[in-house]
């Protein structure tokens with residue numbers, strides 16, 4: 001696992017403040033790609049995202065058979081963009097699931113909060129346009 005730096009965490013915060021969601025890419029075990037927007041996303045610690053599953057269909061099926069996922073987030077002011085590759089684990093019970101469930105229900109009681117996807121960060125790349133694009137930064 002790798003740890004996001006303070007400046008990287010700012011990019012995620014700005015993304016969520018201004019854009020409200022991040023694209024989450026997954027793939028089936030045969031390699032069929034899928035991407036979907038996710039707004040219930042928390043940077044739980046420097047190396048872990050939590051993503052709340054309310055309406056996931058292919059995303060959930062994919063992470064159950066292939067844990068490799070990718071996300072990107074960017075700051076529309078600075079244009080800094082970071083791609084994260086990670087490994088997902090699905091939780092439908094236990095203390096972490098309960099915390100996520102409570103968080104979602106407190107904000108939006110109508111949401112089902114079916115499961116928690118824990119994404120452990122393995123690699124980070126720049127997707128900022130220009131010279132640094134594609135650089136592996138973590």
Ligand SMILES: Cc1cc2nc3c(=O)[nH]c(=O)nc-3n(C[C@H](O)[C@H](O)[C@H](O)COP(=O)(O)O)c2cc1C
Nearest residue numbers: 021036037038039040052053054055056057058059
């Ligand atoms: C802006 C936005 C944010 C969303 N956030 C979430 C979310 O946090 N969790 C979730 O389960 N679905 C969320 N959705 C709905 C999913 O993207 C939608 O159910 C999609 O079909 C999931 O993709 P899949 O069917 O390929 O799994 C969001 C949709 C939009 C447009």
